[in-house]
Amino acid sequence: MTYTSMLVHVQDNQESDERVKLAALMASRFDAKLIGIGCVPAISPEAQLRVNDGTSGQRSTDAFPVLPWYEDQELEPRFRNAAGANRSDLEWKASMQFPADALFHESARADLIVVGQRPSNPANRPHLVINPADVVLRCGRPVLIVPPGLSHLDADSIVVAWSNTREARRAVIDALPLLRQASHVNIIEVIEDTGGRNSAVKRVDKVAEFLRLHDVDANTHVHEIIDGTASDTILLHAEQRHADLIVAGGYGHSRAREWAFGGVTRDLLSRSTKCCMLSH
Numbered sequence: 001m002t003y004t005s006m007l008v009h010v011q012d013n014q015e016s017d018e019r020v021k022l023a024a025l026m027a028s029r030f031d032a033k034l035i036g037i038g039c040v041p042a043i044s045p046e047a048q049l050r051v052n053d054g055t056s057g058q059r060s061t062d063a064f065p066v067l068p069w070y071e072d073q074e075l076e077p078r079f080r081n082a083a084g085a086n087r088s089d090l091e092w093k094a095s096m097q098f099p100a101d102a103l104f105h106e107s108a109r110a111d112l113i114v115v116g117q118r119p120s121n122p123a124n125r126p127h128l129v130i131n132p133a134d135v136v137l138r139c140g141r142p143v144l145i146v147p148p149g150l151s152h153l154d155a156d157s158i159v160v161a162w163s164n165t166r167e168a169r170r171a172v173i174d175a176l177p178l179l180r181q182a183s184h185v186n187i188i189e190v191i192e193d194t195g196g197r198n199s200a201v202k203r204v205d206k207v208a209e210f211l212r213l214h215d216v217d218a219n220t221h222v223h224e225i226i227d228g229t230a231s232d233t234i235l236l237h238a239e240q241r242h243a244d245l246i247v248a249g250g251y252g253h254s255r256a257r258e259w260a261f262g263g264v265t266r267d268l269l270s271r272s273t274k275c276c277m278l279s280h
Contacts, residue, residue: 002177003030007110010038010079017082018151023114024083037093038075039102099130107139117147132269136250142174142279153275157184157243161234162204167249171279175247176214185218188237190230197222231267238274250278
C-alpha cells in the first residue's frame, strides 16, 4: 500500500504556497502525482456587473446570488512555482465549484487530500472559504490538515490517537505508508479514569500487534485525563515525543455532538500546531 496520487487545495496566499510545497515534497517521497485544485465558483454575469459597478451591497431583485467576483489567472503558475516548476508529475485543475464540492468530486482519484487548517480568505470572499471538517466528512479519503507556517513534514515521529471506533481503525490503515517509514510510532489512548485502564491497554496492544504485521514497530501508552481534555493530553504527548504528525479517526461521534459538547476532532482541527491526518 502506498500513495500514488495526492490532491492539494490551492489559494492565493502564502499559507497556500507553504501547504503546496509540503504536499509536493510528500508526493516526491512516494513517487506520487500531485493534483492542485483552485476554485473560482461561478456567479451570474448580472451579479458580476453589479460587483464591478460597486452596487453589490444593493438587494438583488432577481434569483441570482450577489457574491464578490473573484478570478485569478495566476493560481496555476503559483501552484506550479510552489510545487517546483520543473516537475513533470503535476496536474492542475480549475473548478467553478465551491472548494469543498470541488474536492469531493476530485477525491475519487486521490489517495490523500491536503488542506489548510482554517479558513484564510477574507470575509468578502465567502465563496472561497473551506472548512476542513467538511472535507473529512464528505470525501471518503484521508485528509492531511496543515497548520499555517508549515512547509515540510518529516513524519519521522508519529502519534496515533487511538479510540475504539471505526474511524480510528480506518485512520491506521490510511496512514500505513507513512507509519512504515517512521522511526518512532506511539499509540496513545486517553481514558477518563483508572477504571478503564486494563481494557485500554488491551486495545492499544492489539493495534501495535496489527502494525507489527505490517513492519511497523510501535510503543503503546494509556493516559488518564488529569487536567484539560483528551485533546490536551494527545497534543502534550505529541509534543513530548517530538512528533510532527498526529493520526486519528475523524468524527467518531456525530459532528453536532462534537461541536456542542467538545471533541478530539474539533480540537485537532482548530488547535493543533502539528499536521493531523484524519479519516472518517
